[in-house]
Amino acid sequence: MNVIVVGSGIAGLTAALHAHEAGHRVSLVTKGALGDGCTGFAQGGVAGVYGPGDSAARHAADTMAAGAGLSDAAAVDVLVDDAAARIAELIARGVAFDRAPDGRLLLGREAAHSHARIVHAGGDATGAAISLALVAAVRHTSIDVTEHAFLVDLLMRDGSVHGIRTLVDGRLVERETDAVILATGGAGHLYAHTTNPLGTTGDGIAAALRAGAAVADLEFVQFHPTILVSEPAFLVSEAVRGEGATLIDDEGRRFVFDTHPDGELAPRDVVSRAIARQAAAQGSPVRLDATMLGAARLAERFPTIDRVTRERGFDWAGEPIPVTPAAHYLMGGVVTDLDGRTTLPGLFAVGETARTGVHGANRLASNSLLEGAVFGARAAAALSDPHPPFRSRNRSASPRLADQIRDRSDRVRQRGGHEGFTRAALQRLMWDDVGLLRTEDGLARAIDVILAWQADAVAPATVAEHEDANLLLLAAETASAARNRTASVGAHYLEAPRLERV
CATH class of the missing domain: 3.50.50.60 (FAD/NAD(P)-binding domain)
Known part of the structure; x- marks a missing residue:
């Protein structure tokens, strides 16, 4: 064959x-x-x-x-x-x-x-x-x-x-x-x-x-809890927490226990949401504290992370490092x-x-x-x-969305308030409205904007244009699937409806 x-x-x-x-x-x-x-x-x-x-x-x-x-x-x-x-x-x-x-x-x-x-x-x-x-x-x-x-x-x-x-x-x-x-x-x-x-x-x-x-x-969509707050994105393995590292707020408190009895070793969706909420509440990133493991153990067990953190100016053996969630796995x-x-x-x-x-x-x-x-x-x-x-x-x-595109995109045009399509604009929209913390209003807005972008799209020719078309299609399907699942479960988490954006 x-x-x-x-x-x-x-x-x-x-x-x-x-x-x-x-x-x-x-x-x-x-x-x-x-x-x-x-x-x-x-x-x-x-x-x-x-x-x-x-x-x-x-x-x-x-x-x-x-x-x-x-x-x-x-x-x-x-x-x-x-x-x-x-x-x-x-x-x-x-x-x-x-x-x-x-x-x-x-x-x-x-x-x-x-x-x-x-x-x-x-x-x-x-x-x-x-x-x-x-x-x-x-x-x-x-x-x-x-x-x-x-x-x-x-x-x-x-x-x-x-x-x-x-x-x-x-x-x-x-x-x-x-x-x-x-x-x-x-x-x-x-x-x-x-x-x-x-x-x-x-x-x-x-x-x-x-x-x-x-x-x-x-x-x-799974968001990995611990990405080093430094560009480009660099993942700090969950195995670091498995070895004993902790997540702390700006006062040094292990805040994840407020959400789950397993603390840092709770499921990823729980830990990621706890980090996002705590960072928003304190106005700064939370920190991963691996100092108790010592420089020798960190270098031996996590040589790649040890090298990259030091290259970016962090001494994670001596002080906690700032971390944030990021989209990781579908x-x-x-x-x-x-x-x-x-x-x-x-x-x-x-x-x-x-x-x-x-x-x-x-x-x-x-x-x-x-x-x-x-x-x-x-x-x-x-x-x-x-x-x-x-x-x-x-x-x-x-659910397939082709039959919705014309009506909903016309409604978005009449209402106004959405920027033209770029990949960065799509990524911001998905992060804000179809990300870690979702609302009914945010999901509805995301679908409207995505479908308007789809209606205006031209036939792709280059690799980048084909990628954009694929991302638009998957964004529409992802947002629609999220809106159709009306109860929070696992990585899909719905909060109270947000206020209409001005």
Whole structure:
């Protein structure tokens, strides 16, 4: 079978390698260079190694609890049951996870985990180690790799996906195939502040939407609690808090306990909202205090963070450092079954592009790399049967908005008060109205403005214009999904209606 994998993070690379090893003819197409994307920036590690008193069942329970009861139990069971095999595979492919002198894997703990079960590499450079190993493995195969190719759309025939249209060096190039595996990552650049690298603009999800695939749970956007208050955005791993660091206000008080009994180790959505509220109340950033760990331990366990903080003028071993939340991970995406199949025959989705059901309303830390490895392998194994009928298991797709655009955009024009479209304007709108703290009025305003921008949009030609079109589409779907979910749950949090803006 001919297979095209789009994307080269852990999910795409794993899918490509497994498909190749199963005898398929594999082409891998990626937007940037091979290995670019979010995987290489992951710090914390891979959850799924269980020590004394821990088990896959406990991992599953923690995942379900973090997901606020909306995780798919069957998908969570698949995740934790396949964890040992996928971590062993990463080791076999050359990932040197950190070990104790006696050879045991060192295990870290992060927020909302009941046990230390997270393997890491290079202290806080797990994603980079994984990306390097998997890229090297792909380079040593006959997998055909095309770099710097932008996914424009999926090619459809008789309701099935049979290829992709890409933009390469300013030229449109079509490739036909028997199956497509989307592994294009999330959409962090919907927001003014994000941990995601440039280019994370939801291209695969947008292409799937245009082709008619079911997409769900876009309202669940995870904001990482601790980003260093310094440009460009730099994530300070949750594992730092797992080692004992604390979050303090301007008086040195551990304020997160006001919100949750687990304090700094509460689920990410809880901690992020507590930080946002406290920072607003005191008019300055909150601080992460890791001084109790000492300079030697910080340098050994978190060498990347230690280096970057010092390069930016912070001595985190001697004083607390300022932190703030930023958009980090999309729990929703293209709806799949347990083997990565979407609602379109011939189309698979894996990694952050997919809505597997694992994360529910809030992702448990260090489950993302594991999900990419587990479901990337499963999608490759399912290629022999890519066309069975499949329907969304638990939730319907986000509502389509095309029929609303004309009426609502006309209303916005008549009322006035919105600026013309730029990517920065969209990102500010999403941050203000579809971010950490949402209101009914804010969501309604965001939808009106986004749809007015869509109505005025022209056909994209360049990569940047295609990215903007994708972000506009996903912004409309995300804001609409958030407005349709009328109760707060997990990462979707509604506050009292805000006053009308003057």
